[in-house]
Amino acid sequence: FSVDSATLTRFFTFHFILPFIIIGMTMLHLLFLHETGSSNPLGLNPNVDKVPFHTYFSFKDIMGFFILLAAISAISTFCPNIMGDPDNFSPADPLMTPPHIKPEWYFLFAYAILRSVPNKLGGVLALMLSILILLLLPIFHLS
Template structure:
């Protein structure tokens, strides 16, 4: 079954359930929840903060991955055996840079051609069903994917 949540309230509800999990942490839970929420209620500042985190995280991961690859090229990798890994080092030569750029360019070309020439190829037909603001869409049933969160929250006394 489930209950009806208007489209505009889904993000507030999801943010409430997710951040309530933080309150289960001993000693620091309340402070974390108030910091994430930006106050005692979920408001536009909270959603902006969530959006910023979700937007920036892929770029942060990509940047740290690039730095990691650079250090692997320059210094080699460490190993737990304590053996010298100088023989495995690859100098950071333009050839490897060009190879990495070519791979990224091919991947970007595939992605752009998929997105521009056949954008609905990987889509869901449910996206084309007419909207009904009085019914929660079938792919958004709050109960099933937050069951673990409810189980955790219900097991902790207030």
């Protein structure tokens, strides 16, 4: 048995769309759960003294997000190389393009600028300044 083009197309379609469906269903779930209550998803109100969901659990969600953000920030601040790639420490060689980079025609100006400056930081600054010039030209139109 073999996998033909139609099977690959279907697999790619589901593989591409499924994360968006999951995110959408999660958003709907949180929207309705926060709106009606965690123990009452239909919105019926048999108990008037019930504590509303969003006041406590929304705060818990926000606190969890900030704790996770603080943990990720601490890891990136105190141990910046713990999740790094060893390829990031390769010496700069402006005459050689790494093999994993496949140049496209619309990035040729960027490759030309990056190759013309032998320093990595200098090349990145030159590239950002070249883009900044293109963004600032319409603002300084003086005619």
